[in-house]
Amino acid sequence: MDINSIKTAARKKFAGVCRVCPICNGVACAGEVPGMGGLGSGSAFYHNIQALADCRLNLRTVHSVKKTDLTCRVLGLDLAMPVIGAAIGGIALNMNGAVTEEEYAKAIVNGCRKAGSIGMTGDGPQPVVFDSGMAAIAKEQGWGIPVIKPRDPEKIVELAKQAAAAGCPAFGMDIDAAALVNMTNAGQPVGPKTIEELEFIKNHTTIPFIVKGIMTPDDAEACWQAGVDAIVVSNHGGRALDHTPGTAEVLPYIVEAVKGKMTVLVDGGIRSGADVLKMLALGADAVLLGRTLAIAAVGGGAEGVELVLNQYKAELSAAMLLTGTDQVSDVPVEILW
Template identity: 40%
Template structure:
């Protein structure tokens, strides 16, 4: 008799042969491990993801959209998969913008343990890093069932002490929406982000989200440029300020305006009633040659001040990157591609392990820059090459 482990719900079972399906959560054999083969490290999780995503993502140590990476090298004339649109300049731009930012190391003072706790839309979190609103893992080599993917992201996020956003794509429908199906399985602990579909469809999706007990909802405003939606005849639209106001007034759920890259448009969303502005260029997947998110983030924070909560995603791979985004003005930071790989590799377990690694490195980064808690973090910990020596040291 062998012992088997479901990486989505952690159920243990005893069978001679590998179960076809988990009796508790309906996860299929792709997410079930012999207890002796359960991954013990993130590298093992990444290795499993590499095998499942062969030809789409090689799980490189540096996920930056460079031409030598398989996601860009083999994208010409094909669906972009996990790569960036066009020549991948926006994808690379996100990583390059973060790479240029340097942290000021502070080593004198009292010893302390950094406090990473925070609140996001009145939800208490152990650290300000959330799963971004990705979707479509089922279509990546049939790597895993889509609802199980969404469930893994939500459960893994919760077990790590944070919350997950869930996305929307061309095969999601009103009657069968994997994101909302997962929300039900997780008792509403999650936030759906819908593509900018017609207002009538969005209102029905919002009502479904309310029925699931979701904490908030959002619209992927930059999804109006989604190539995969257009390819499959799913209509998406640019949304006006009036459209946003209509959706805000339609529900009591907080509204997240995702995909904002201009300070003026961030302010317009705030004025329209958005609770959160998510600074994002869709991971470089909808328009080539945009600035990196880290470039635009401080400009947007300066424009909107404290009117809204701000999140940022794009090129964030480590806890050090998270700290940089927080110092540039984000209240919370989103992870996308890394969470896809973690979920594909080992379901809920993989997502939890990845988030715990990010939290650990964020605490290390905070400790080495003298940041005792999240509220302390600001631009003083960033070295600015654009300032002369006198201006730079005036910070201190």
């Protein structure tokens, strides 16, 4: 198995719902939600890619860095590199059933673990989405992070307690899914949360609470005030609201507001180890990969996910050497042009 065979197999299984383009930038699939694209014009997805492309690296080779250390501690977890599998749910709806929900969750959670990372799992209107994630995590003795839709706070607490009982080291809530009509239509209302509601969730749960889908310093500050442990700077891969900026554009402002107070993760358009390094230089503690690992999981299962993550490891290490960076925990902004 190699990257090309994974992509070929994925292209076949997706049967058009994802073209597995040479550059995964949301242009061919603009507006395809459900599907793998970005919402509406697809601009929020595209902005993620463009923001990272606009961010350039200084090639530096006259220095004393001879080897790189990719290991890190994120939310108390020891990881082989600061790269985590993003939550992707609704496989039947979004991927035309290219694989089952169970197969998908297993591939992500198991593949991430094998690569020394950790995978997140999703939530959706059908119980099978959350349950498949939890089943995959249980198979890995709790080594996974379920991300719960912004349901009623009591329901979130109930599901987070389930995660804690399964041994999960943290749980998340993708707050940017606040306007997801298919949840509300299925009798499972979602919506934005007040600081008090975030506090309620935090105060009634025992494992670290991650809020995913933060795009402004004010929202990040509000999460911090509520006692949230980590945020993911994310626009849901451009699937929540059309016309948002790219995550790499807003990240530095958010980091300035909450750096040192809480863990800051980021996702959106990260397509190489060099992109990971750019996000770290902009102040993120770690990054999440969405569609990249979706293609790997569909085309190659857990083995495909592991292989792609190992490729990111090699690319990140090479980019670090070529910018004079030895530690992922200390990436200076000066490596950016």
